Amino acid sequence: MQDNELIQLFFDRNEQAISETSEKYGRYCLYIADNILPTHEDSEECVNDAYTALWNTIPPEKPESLKAYIARIVRNAALTMLRKNKAKKRGSGVLEEVLDELKEAATDSPESITDAKLLSELINGFVAGLEKQQRVIFVKRYWYLSPSKQIARECEMSVSAVNTTLHRLRQQLKNYLEQEGFTI
Amino acid sequence: MNEKEIFEMTKHIDDQYILEASPSPRKNIKLKKRIITFGIAAAITASLSVGAFAAYKAFNKESVATYYDSSAVEKIEQKGYVSEEVANNKHFDLNLDSVMKDNNCIMAVVSVKGLDETAENYIAQSTQMCCNLVYSDNNEKVNGFAAMFGWQPYEKGKAYPMRLCVPVNTVMGVVDLSRPIRLDFIRDENNTVAVDKDFFKDLSLELKDIKQAKSDKFYSADGKMLDVSEFTIVTNGDWDENAELTADKTIIHYKDGTSEALDQKVNAITNNLTPENKSVTIIDLKTLIDPENIDYMEYLGVKYTRK
Secondary structure (H helix, E strand, O other): OOHHHHHHHHHOOOOHHHHHHHHHHHHHHHHHHHHHOOOHHHHHHHHHHHHHHHHHHOOOOOOOOHHHHHHHHHHHHHHHHHHHHHHOOOOOOHHHHHHHHHHHHOOOOOOOOOOHHHHHHHHHHHHHOOOHHHHHHHHHHHOOOOOHHHHHHHHOOOHHHHHHHHHHHHHHHHHHHHHOOOOO | OOHHHHHHHHOOOOHHHHHHOOOOOOOOOOOOOOOOOOOOOOOOOOOOEOHHHOOOOOOOHHHHOOOOOHHHHHHHHHOOOEOOOEEEOOOEEEEEEEEEEOOOEEEEEEEEEEOOHHHHHHHHHHOEEEEEEEEOOOOEEOOOOOEEEOOOOOOOOOOEEEEEEEEOEEOOEEOOOOOOEEEEEEOOOOOOOOOOOOOOOOOEEEEOOOOEOOEEEEEOOOOOEEEEEOOEEEEOOOOOOOOOOOOOOOEEEEOOOOEEEOOOOEEEEEEEEOOOOOEEEEEEEOOOOOHHHEEEEEEOOEEEEOO
């Protein structure tokens, strides 16, 4: 079923929309949630929550890309669940890993940006300037939170090559942020 | 800006980059064991083999040289791992430049040319082509998948060489290589270039009469096996599925006393699940080797000999 037909089912308040979405994007949603959450049961719960959120937000929302829209919902839901789990000391550790890596890209600026438009321009300016393969690796690691081994398999590279690329990308990101004025 | 703020910033990454980096089920991705359905998208039934209309075309060395070293390109021509199969519709022109098979996969190089701006934009965006696989003798769906993509930047106006891999033993099933296979091209759902519904109509490529590459099996003292063909080295499925994918310390020792390190002669290293849910590593070489001349192999520092 095409995405526009799926979205129409949501607009028609037809419950088939959920089953069709699950059939088309269920595996993709679990892929995202599995990267973030410690157990598959958590992922399934998270994805079900995402379907509910989809039902509650379309309409009025009419996303251009249903796949990207549901991906964002699943990622947010998984991160929220992870933070709750962490409070119960049941985290997966992936967030800590990623934050630890991103320390390399941190700058000394005391400024904190909250303007979503500016943040969007900043990060998309950075990724748009990357070669495609670098960009895919960056987004897989820091948006999908995929482990290096998984990225290596998906990109047909060795794990060490992925790690080296990620290290260089963090340095590039740091330089980019500094050039954009995020330094003392 | 600290690491938490940088991480928060990633949530603003554009849809197009999220889609670009999303996993493609048709790529050679290792599947998690619990995800075994791995469905292929809806089959396109309309197909047209245009091989019958193919005029003689010269061997496209330049395209094949994208993925193989110069000695391999010569061997590919000499051994007849070349093809005259072509496919086209009003948007695309596809040329099968080389194709060979071993016990584990079909490996080919296909030149793809966009014939209009939309097709060029389509290729440039995802640098991959998706397809369904069918046995062309009776249109039966193949229990397998194909991955066809290129990593190099796409240059408009030029034919774009892509590497095609059809693994034989996957969690989806076993591909019967004794039967002719047809690739029916379909839209890549991650590609956001707007195309009409007939964009891939009649775009089908036949894989038939593929020559079998030579291969031989080598064993370690503890019973592990390497299946070594002219263009791949494949583990036997008894490996730790989390082992790092590497060709480091992969050395061929030839019968004439010479040796050849392969770590810099690799196109890709991938990991697949077999129908038995075992993990195998496929080292896809960018050179062609002769298994018959091998005395013994070293892989990850371990010696492998014939039984």
